[in-house]
Structures are given as structure tokens and as C-alpha cells.
Amino acid sequence: MATEKIQTLTDNNFETAINAGKPVLVDFWADWCGPCRRLAPTVDELAGEYEGRVVVAKMNVDEQPATPMRFSVRGIPTLLLFKGGQVVEQVIGVTDKDSLKKLIDKHV
Secondary structure (H helix, E strand, O other): OOOOOEEEOOOOOHHHHHOOOOOEEEEEEOOOOHHHHHHHHHHHHHHHHOOOOOEEEEEEOOOOOHHHHHOOOOOOOEEEEEEOOEEEEEEEOOOOHHHHHHHHHOOO
16 A cells, blocks of 8 residues: 555564654554545655655554554554654544644644
């Protein structure tokens, strides 16, 4: 579900990605998740609009279970916004693009 503007995260590259210096929006998702598929176009649009200012990434919770467990991701989709390696915002479930932009804009 990742595009050229969206980074695919794994348990191995997660720490490096969230400490890269820019805010990082991580979409925790799974192939079988209908709400995740509904949210995907919004995440894709955000990746394009914030390119160069925010890293947008996706992590498949089925393929990479350790990191979602570490951050207590229990429902998907879950979006976590990291700044300086720390979670600064969290959204669980499908939400609209304007709400996500407001969350991101507070930290850019």
C-alpha cells in the first residue's frame, strides 16, 4: 500500500526513521482492514502535500508485529505522529484529511 512518497517501515528500520529529524507520520495498517484501505488515499495525499517537511510512512502490523505492540497499537488504522523520536499525536480509526492536517501543522 506504500507509494513512492511513502516509506515502508519495518521493525528493523523504525527507530532510524522516527529519529530522522523531521516529523514522521506512521500509518499502522493491514491488508485485510477495510478502514485502512479507506484511509490510504488520504495518507497518500498527505505524503504529497507535506513532501520534504514530514516523512509519511506505513507499517503493516501483520508483517511487523513488534513495533505496533511496543506502542500499544490495538486497533487499526492507527496513525502516530512522531517528533524527535517521541509520539506527539495519535489518531485511531478513519478520520478526514483536514483533521489530520491540523494535527500535523502543529508540529511542522
